[in-house]
Amino acid sequence: MKAIAVCTLAVAAALSTPVVAAAEDGPWMVRVRALYMDVRNGNSPDVDLEAENKLFPEFDISYFFTKNIAAELVLTYPQKHDIELGGTDIGSIKHLPPTLLLQYHFNPEGQFRPYVGAGINYTHFSSVDIDVPGVDIDRNSVGVALQIGADYKLG
Secondary structure, three states, X not given: OHHHHHHHHHHXXXXXXXXOOOOOOOOEEXXXXXXXXXXXXXXXXXXXXXXXXXXXXXXXEEEEOOOOEEEEEEEOOOEEEEEEEOOEEEEEEEEEOOEEXXXXXXXXXXXXXXXXXXXXXXXXXXXXXXXXXXXXXOOEXXXXXXXXXXXXXXX
């Protein structure tokens, strides 16, 4: 819950900051795109536990402080992952991974607009259904989020 509070305060602070130089078409941008989640299987060499990597849709809102600098909030619906232990299916979990990023846009005036971002991800795990006695999943996780992308202006 602390991570949600921090993310909420960061977004509120970002939105209350006056715009120094708004993006060409206004300070707000809304996107729908695909997100690839790499769950970093193999983090524990002692246990052969794997969760599937996943590609899923996401919705995000960006606010431009200047033409080059923006804050982005990435949102999606809860994602389900199947879990395997030693190649055997042992259950599944659902998670909700909102992410807040600070971005730098390299070519804000161009038709092709590459950017990079860095920020924080808070993930809440729910619907934990693991068929192994004694396995306990931490319900909350906070981590670093990195981003590389490009926008292409159609009109």
